[in-house]
Amino acid sequence: MARSKRQRKDAGGPPFWRLAVVMVATAGVVLALVGRALDLQVLNRDFLRDEAEARHLRTVAISAYRGMITDRNGAPLAVSSPVYSSWANPAEVLQEEGGVAELARALGRSEADLREYLERRKQREFVYLRRHMPPDLSAQIRSLDIPGVNLQRELRRFYPAGQTAAQLIGFTDIDGRGLEGVERALDEPLSGEQGAKRVMRDRLGRVIDDVELIREPRPGEDVELSIDRDIQYLAFRELKRAVHRHRAESGSVVVLDVHTGELLAVANKPSFNPHQRAQMDPEARRNRAFANAYEPGSVIKPFTIAAALRSGSVSPQESFDTAPGTMRVGRHTVRDLLDYGELDLAGVMQKSSNVGAAKVALQTPPRELWQVMQDFEFGAPSGVSFASESAGHLDASPPRGEVRQATWSYGYGMSTTPVQLARSYAALANGGVIRPVTILRQEEEVEGHRVLDEDIAQQIRSMLETVIEPGGTGVRASVPGYRVAGKTGTVRKAVAGGYSEDEYIAMFVGYAPAENPRIAVAVVIDDPAGEAYYGGQVAAPVFSEVASGALRILNVPPQAPPSGMPRIVADWEEGRYD
Structure with a gap:
C-alpha cells in the first residue's frame, strides 16, 4: 500500500519549484x-544612429578649380x-582572390610590387594607387570592379604652351599647389578655396549618396599675363636655334614693352x-632670365x-686716343x-673700345659713375615676385681705385x-x-621716374644706332x-x-624702332x-629675328x-667683333 502511494507521487512530474525557476529565468x-x-531604439536611439554614421558617413573635399593663366x-x-585618381582599401583588395593580379596588370606594375605596397599599408583604409590617370585607364579600373578599389575625381593642370614658356609659367605639385614661376608667385589668387560635403559610403567605400553640402568651393581667379604667346614662341624658337647652332650651354631672351614695363616674352633654353x-632636370627648370x-x-x-x-666731365665732341689698343691702369692692362x-x-x-671706355670712366667722378648705375637699378631685383630671382651685384659704394673704376x-x-x-x-x-x-597685363601706360635727362638719352640713342651701322660691332642686329x-x-x-681663356x-641688348x-x-x-x-656673331642675329617678328x-x-640696313660684313671678316 505504501509502495503504490510512492509510485503515484513519482508519476505526478517534476517538483513545482523547478518549474517555477525555469519560468522565472525565461521571463527574465x-x-x-x-x-x-527599448533602451537602444527608444531611450538611446541616437547611439545607434551615431554609430551607423561613423561607419558610413564621410566628409570629403570638393576640389576648387584653379584659376586659368592666359596671355x-x-x-x-x-x-x-x-581627371580621376584611383585609391584602395588595402585589406579589402588583398582579401579578393585574383584582385591584386588584375589591378597590377591594369596599372602596369608587377603583382609582387603591388602586393608588397598594399601589405605594408594594410592597416590603413585609404591609399592612392595612381594619381591623375588618363581617361582610358580610369575607365579600365572602373570596369574591373574590384572590391576595395575606387576612383576619385580631381583636377590636373595642363600647359598648352609646353616648353616654350615652361620656366616662366612654372608648374604645380600633384595637389595643385604652385611650385615654380607664375604658378608659385600668384598661388594664392589662383588657388581659390576647396569646398566640403558629407557623403554616405557603402561597405566597399563607394559613395552611394550625397547627404549634405557643407561649403561651396570657391574657384581661383583667372590671371591675365602681359606675355604675348606669339612673341613668346618666336623668342623661344630663335633662342633654341642659336643655342643649338653654337652648341651653347644655355641662353635667355627677354622682350619688354618700353611704354608699360610689360614683359612680352621671357624665353630660356634648355x-x-x-x-x-619625372623627367625634369633641375637645371632646365631654372628661369635664367631672372635667376642668372x-x-x-x-x-x-x-x-x-x-x-x-x-657729370659734365666729358663733352659729346671730345675725342680719346686709344692707340696702340692697350692701356695700363695700375697693374691691370686694358x-x-x-x-x-x-x-x-x-x-x-x-x-666697343675698352680703352676708350676706361678713359671716359677715369675722367668721370667715381660717385657719378656709381650713381648712374644705381639710378638705372643695376643690382636691384625687377619687382616681379619670383622666388628664384637674383638681384645681381653692384657695390654699395662708389668704386675705389682706378682699376675698379x-x-x-x-x-x-x-x-x-x-x-x-x-x-635699363x-x-x-x-x-x-x-x-x-x-x-x-597693364591697361594703361605705367608711370615711371626720370633717371637721365632726355637730351642725354637722345645722344646715347644716336651712338647706339651707329653700332648697327656698317663698321659697328652689331651689324647683324639690323632689322x-x-x-x-x-x-x-x-x-x-x-x-x-x-677668367677663362675659352669660355664666354x-x-x-637694344630697342626698336x-x-x-x-x-x-x-x-x-x-x-x-x-x-x-x-656678341655680334651669336646674340645679335637672335635680336634681329626676335625684334623683326x-x-x-x-x-x-x-x-x-x-x-633695311645693308649687311656689310667686311669688319666681320677682319675679326673686328666685340
Missing part, C-alpha cells in the same frame, strides 16, 4: 531583451581639367616639358658714357681687339640679369624714364624696315683664380662653343626703307 531573459531593445590676348597658358615631372646674373661686359658702356655726360686710334664718344660705342666702364666687377638689362635699355628708349617691370639702337657684349666667364658669354621705341630686347647666350662666340606681331609700321 525576455524582459532583458525587451528592455535592451595678354586671352590664349590659355595654364588650365585645369577634371627648357622642359611641364607635363613630365652675369657680368654685363660691353653692354654697360652706354651707361658709362651717360654718367660722363651727366685691351682692345684692334688699334682704333682716335675715337669720339660715338666711335667708342661703335667700335676702369673695369666697371666695360662691365666687369658687377653682375646683372637679362631682365635687368632689358629694363628700356629706360634709355623712354628718354631716360625707368618703369617697373611687370608680368601682368629690315626699322632703325635699331643697341649694343654688343662679349664677356669672359669667371672661373676659379680669374655673348650678349646683345630707334626713333619711336616700342620694345627692348635682351639676348644672352652662355658659353657658345666653336669659333663664333662674340615682334614688331610685325605688334603692328608697328616700318619707318626705314624696306631694304
Whole structure:
C-alpha cells in the first residue's frame, strides 16, 4: 500500500519549484531583451544612429578649380581639367582572390610590387594607387570592379604652351599647389578655396549618396599675363636655334614693352616639358632670365658714357686716343681687339673700345659713375615676385681705385640679369624714364621716374644706332624696315683664380624702332662653343629675328626703307667683333 502511494507521487512530474525557476529565468531573459531593445531604439536611439554614421558617413573635399593663366590676348597658358585618381582599401583588395593580379596588370606594375605596397599599408583604409590617370585607364579600373578599389575625381593642370614658356609659367605639385614661376608667385589668387560635403559610403567605400553640402568651393581667379604667346614662341624658337647652332650651354631672351614695363616674352633654353615631372632636370627648370646674373661686359658702356655726360666731365665732341689698343691702369692692362686710334664718344660705342671706355670712366667722378648705375637699378631685383630671382651685384659704394673704376666702364666687377638689362635699355628708349617691370597685363601706360635727362638719352640713342651701322660691332642686329639702337657684349666667364681663356658669354641688348621705341630686347647666350662666340656673331642675329617678328606681331609700321640696313660684313671678316 505504501509502495503504490510512492509510485503515484513519482508519476505526478517534476517538483513545482523547478518549474517555477525555469519560468522565472525565461521571463527574465525576455524582459532583458525587451528592455535592451527599448533602451537602444527608444531611450538611446541616437547611439545607434551615431554609430551607423561613423561607419558610413564621410566628409570629403570638393576640389576648387584653379584659376586659368592666359596671355595678354586671352590664349590659355595654364588650365585645369577634371581627371580621376584611383585609391584602395588595402585589406579589402588583398582579401579578393585574383584582385591584386588584375589591378597590377591594369596599372602596369608587377603583382609582387603591388602586393608588397598594399601589405605594408594594410592597416590603413585609404591609399592612392595612381594619381591623375588618363581617361582610358580610369575607365579600365572602373570596369574591373574590384572590391576595395575606387576612383576619385580631381583636377590636373595642363600647359598648352609646353616648353616654350615652361620656366616662366612654372608648374604645380600633384595637389595643385604652385611650385615654380607664375604658378608659385600668384598661388594664392589662383588657388581659390576647396569646398566640403558629407557623403554616405557603402561597405566597399563607394559613395552611394550625397547627404549634405557643407561649403561651396570657391574657384581661383583667372590671371591675365602681359606675355604675348606669339612673341613668346618666336623668342623661344630663335633662342633654341642659336643655342643649338653654337652648341651653347644655355641662353635667355627677354622682350619688354618700353611704354608699360610689360614683359612680352621671357624665353630660356634648355627648357622642359611641364607635363613630365619625372623627367625634369633641375637645371632646365631654372628661369635664367631672372635667376642668372652675369657680368654685363660691353653692354654697360652706354651707361658709362651717360654718367660722363651727366657729370659734365666729358663733352659729346671730345675725342680719346686709344692707340696702340692697350692701356695700363695700375697693374691691370686694358685691351682692345684692334688699334682704333682716335675715337669720339660715338666711335667708342661703335667700335666697343675698352680703352676708350676706361678713359671716359677715369675722367668721370667715381660717385657719378656709381650713381648712374644705381639710378638705372643695376643690382636691384625687377619687382616681379619670383622666388628664384637674383638681384645681381653692384657695390654699395662708389668704386675705389682706378682699376675698379676702369673695369666697371666695360662691365666687369658687377653682375646683372637679362631682365635687368632689358629694363635699363628700356629706360634709355623712354628718354631716360625707368618703369617697373611687370608680368601682368597693364591697361594703361605705367608711370615711371626720370633717371637721365632726355637730351642725354637722345645722344646715347644716336651712338647706339651707329653700332648697327656698317663698321659697328652689331651689324647683324639690323632689322629690315626699322632703325635699331643697341649694343654688343662679349664677356669672359669667371672661373676659379680669374677668367677663362675659352669660355664666354655673348650678349646683345637694344630697342626698336630707334626713333619711336616700342620694345627692348635682351639676348644672352652662355658659353657658345666653336669659333663664333662674340656678341655680334651669336646674340645679335637672335635680336634681329626676335625684334623683326615682334614688331610685325605688334603692328608697328616700318619707318626705314624696306631694304633695311645693308649687311656689310667686311669688319666681320677682319675679326673686328666685340
